[in-house]
Amino acid sequence: MRVTVIDYKAGNLTSVLKALRHLGAEPETTDGDLAAVESAERIVLPGVGHFQATERLDAAGLTPAIRAAIARGVPFLGICVGMQWLFAGSSEASGQRGLGHFAESCTHFRDGTEKVPHVGWNSLEVRAGSRLLSGVEPGEFVYFTHSYKAPVTADAAAITHYIDPFAAAVESGNVMGVQFHPEKSSTTGLKILGNFLAWKSEGAA
Amino acid sequence: MITKRIIACLDVHAGRVVKGVQFIDIIDAGDPAALAARHAREGADEIVLLDITATHEGRQTLLDAVRRTARELFIPFAVGGGIRSAVDAAHVFEAGADKVSVNSAALADPTLISAIGRSFGAQAVVVAIDARRDPQAADPVRDAQVFVQGGRKLAGRRAVEWAREAEARGAGEILLTSMDADGTRAGFDCELTAAVSEAVSIPVIASGGAGTVDHFIDVFGRGKADAALAASIFHFGVSSARLLKEELARAGVSVRLPC
Numbered sequence: 001m002r003v004t005v006i007d008y009k010a011g012n013l014t015s016v017l018k019a020l021r022h023l024g025a026e027p028e029t030t031d032g033d034l035a036a037v038e039s040a041e042r043i044v045l046p047g048v049g050h051f052q053a054t055e056r057l058d059a060a061g062l063t064p065a066i067r068a069a070i071a072r073g074v075p076f077l078g079i080c081v082g083m084q085w086l087f088a089g090s091s092e093a094s095g096q097r098g099l100g101h102f103a104e105s106c107t108h109f110r111d112g113t114e115k116v117p118h119v120g121w122n123s124l125e126v127r128a129g130s131r132l133l134s135g136v137e138p139g140e141f142v143y144f145t146h147s148y149k150a151p152v153t154a155d156a157a158a159i160t161h162y163i164d165p166f167a168a169a170v171e172s173g174n175v176m177g178v179q180f181h182p183e184k185s186s187t188t189g190l191k192i193l194g195n196f197l198a199w200k201s202e203g204a205a
Numbered sequence: 206m207i208t209k210r211i212i213a214c215l216d217v218h219a220g221r222v223v224k225g226v227q228f229i230d231i232i233d234a235g236d237p238a239a240l241a242a243r244h245a246r247e248g249a250d251e252i253v254l255l256d257i258t259a260t261h262e263g264r265q266t267l268l269d270a271v272r273r274t275a276r277e278l279f280i281p282f283a284v285g286g287g288i289r290s291a292v293d294a295a296h297v298f299e300a301g302a303d304k305v306s307v308n309s310a311a312l313a314d315p316t317l318i319s320a321i322g323r324s325f326g327a328q329a330v331v332v333a334i335d336a337r338r339d340p341q342a343a344d345p346v347r348d349a350q351v352f353v354q355g356g357r358k359l360a361g362r363r364a365v366e367w368a369r370e371a372e373a374r375g376a377g378e379i380l381l382t383s384m385d386a387d388g389t390r391a392g393f394d395c396e397l398t399a400a401v402s403e404a405v406s407i408p409v410i411a412s413g414g415a416g417t418v419d420h421f422i423d424v425f426g427r428g429k430a431d432a433a434l435a436a437s438i439f440h441f442g443v444s445s446a447r448l449l450k451e452e453l454a455r456a457g458v459s460v461r462l463p464c
Contacts, residue, residue, distance in 0.1 A: 011326045012298045019279060049326030115431065117328065119378065119408045121250055121461040122207045141208065141461040143281060145328040145377070162207055184281050184303060186245070186464070 001197055004040035006066075007031040008056040010081055011048035019183035020044070023190060025197050032060035040074055042199070047081035048181075051106070051148065052093035054085045063099065070101065073201040075174045077132075083170065083177025084150060092148050101175055102155055106148045109163050117147040118162045122180075124169070130157040132176045132195050133169060140188045142168070142180035150179060174201050208461045209425045209453070210432035211446045212251040212410060213244035213439055215274075217286070218258045220266045238273040241282075244439060248447030248464040251281040253306065253380070253434060255333075257355060259287025268300045275301025283331055285380075291320040298325055306380055308333040309353040312360045312367070315374055322375040330378075331410075332371040336364040336397060337384040346396045347404075349383075356384050364397065365404045372405045379405060380434070382412040390416025395428035402429040410434055418444075418452040425458050 003020055007013055007029045020027040027044070030036035037043065043066065047053065057063050070076055078086050085098045090106035098105075109116045121141040126133045136158075149166035152159055157171035160179070170177045176196065182189035215222045215237050222235050241252045254274060256267045264287065271284050284297045285306025294305045305325075311317050311332055321330045335352045342348035342363070349364040360367075368379050381401050383394035393414045402409040408431035411424045415435040424430045439445065450460040 009324075011329065012303070014275070014299060014301050015303055018275070018301065022277070022279070048328055115406050115408060117377070117407065118207065119328065120207050120210050120431065141464070181281075184279060186280050190279060 001025045001041070003027045003042045003044055003197070004036055005029045005044045005046065006037070006057070006062065008047065008053060008060070008062070010050075010053035010056075011046070013046055015181075015183045016044065016046045016079065019190060019193055020197070023194050023197055032062065034061055034065045037062060037065040037069055040069055042197070043069060043074055043076045045076070045078045045082035045085065047079060047085070048145070049081060050092060051081055051084060051090040052096050054081065054098065055096050057085070067099065070175055073174055075196065075199040075201060076176065077196045078177035079183075080146060080179060080181060083179055084148060086170065086175065086177050087150055090148050102150075102153065102170060102172070104151045104153060106150050108148055112163060114163050116163075117145060119145045122160050122162060124158040124160060126158045127156060130169070130171055131199070132171050132178075133157055133192060134195050135191055136188060142182065142185040142188055144180045146179060150177075174199070206459050208250075208459045209430070210250040210410075211248070211421070211450060211460070212253055212432050212434045213241070213249040213446060214253045214255060214412070214434045214436040215240055216255050216257045216436060217267070217270060218256075219263060220270045223257070237270045238276070241274045241278055244446060245278055245280050247439075247445035248450055248461075249280065249439075250446070250461055250464070251283065251432070252278060253283045253285065255306065256284075256286025263287070264293075264296075268296060271297060271300040271302055285331070285333055291317065291324060294321045295324065298329070304329045304331050304377070306331040306333045308335065311371065312351065312353055312362060315370060318371060318374040318376050322377070326377075327375045328377040330376050331380050332368075332376040332378075333380040333382065334364060334367060334371075334401075335382045335384055338394070338397065347400045349397055352384060365400055368401045368405050372407050376407060378408045378410060380410045380412060383414060386414030387412070389414050392416065392420040393424040393428055393430070393433065395424055398424055398428035398430050402431070408432060418449060418456070421449065421453055422456045422458060425453070
């Protein structure tokens with residue numbers, strides 16, 4: 001199965017590619033080849049690091065190409081910053097716009113006694129009906145590492161509690177995002193990536 | 206709820222896992238890829254591979270070990286030892302590490318921390334600190350002496366102030382080894398760990414001295430550690446991460462279970 005992994009130089013893709021291959025997919029990476037996005041069957045947008053790095057998507061002309069792919073019904077999975085990019089923006093880089101598929105913005109964890117960044121294994125509260133998180137039992141753990149978070153809205157597929165509740169996963173039609181790293185989340189993470197790879201588009205054109 | 210991490214540490218020499226006792230005696234304990242896979246199966250939350258006698262000639266051996274270890278590992282994987290530049294770090298990331306641990310080279314040139322963070326993100330940079338209490342200091346714990354070169358040489362820095370600087374320069378985590386406790390199996394240095402953990406906002410991984418379950422309870426409580434590292438406690442079949450975590454859970458410590 002073909003998966004297009006977008007490389008916008010935000011961290012290291014090795015682990016994501018390795019996990020996708022382990023699940024039997026054939027990932028191909030692209031760092032600016034619009035044709036690869038235009039012909040994509042599935043898209044993964046990884047990313048660790050700073051929200052500002054997503055400016056490379058705009059510079060390479062990938063943002064409208066991804067928007068068009070999403071409009072065609074191509075399943076899309078954003079990971080970590082790749083999920084945050086689906087929102088309107090992030091206070092981490094206020095001048096940099098996200099895709100705006102979700103209208104809200106990402107914000108920094110509230111200051112307090114807890115450590116920030118949120119690093120480690122935390123549990124998921126999965127919303128009923130999530131297809132991406134199908135088969136994930138209550139309280140299963142996944143690996144997080146982030147200082148900014150997405151708000152809990154009707155599109156949240158899972159909620160995690162750290163300082164405040166935040167969206168650990170979002171899902172709307174064929175557009176999905178996970179704040180955690182499924183490629184580093186043991187059997188739970190592989191199950192979630194497997195669900196994405198097995199995804200059948202709804203309402204594909 | 207965020208859980209306390211149990212990290213299995215593989216000290217590697219010439220591509221084989223060994224475990225030093227107070228940085229001196231070395232006993233062979235096996236193949237890193239096989240041991241890492243076993244620890245992951247047995248419930249470890251993360252794997253750290255430290256090349257304890259990193260030499261220039263040995264880099265390729267290490268990268269091969271990293272590549273083989275990373276191949277079927279789907280939990281966080283950190284690699285340290287002999288990383289002297291952002292280019293060295295890039296090689297280790299390409300081989301499959303998620304994080305690199307820097308120690309002597311970061312002390313020699315603290316800008317290395319931000320240089321790696323710029324390319325791979327702060328979460329990918331662990332600053333390892335080897336420290337020994339300084340009985341002559343006004344505060345022997347906070348002012349513990351930092352050592353470099355595998356504990357052989359004084360760095361001229363103090364544990365708490367160096368941890369703070371590392372954080373300010375963009376470290377994602379601190380891996381703090383108490384040289385007093387290392388290899389003794391007599392317990393972590395909880396005072397030292399707490400002093401560093403309270404001084405920074407990034408996670409602190411406690412290392413050195415693990416011998417019993419109570420030692421872990423202690424370092425997660427009194428020691429305010431976010432994660433704890435163990436090596437010999439696992440390798441020789443003393444315990445598994447899962448058994449350790451089951452006992453921690455019974456004692457009220459939040460851990461990833463089932464795992």
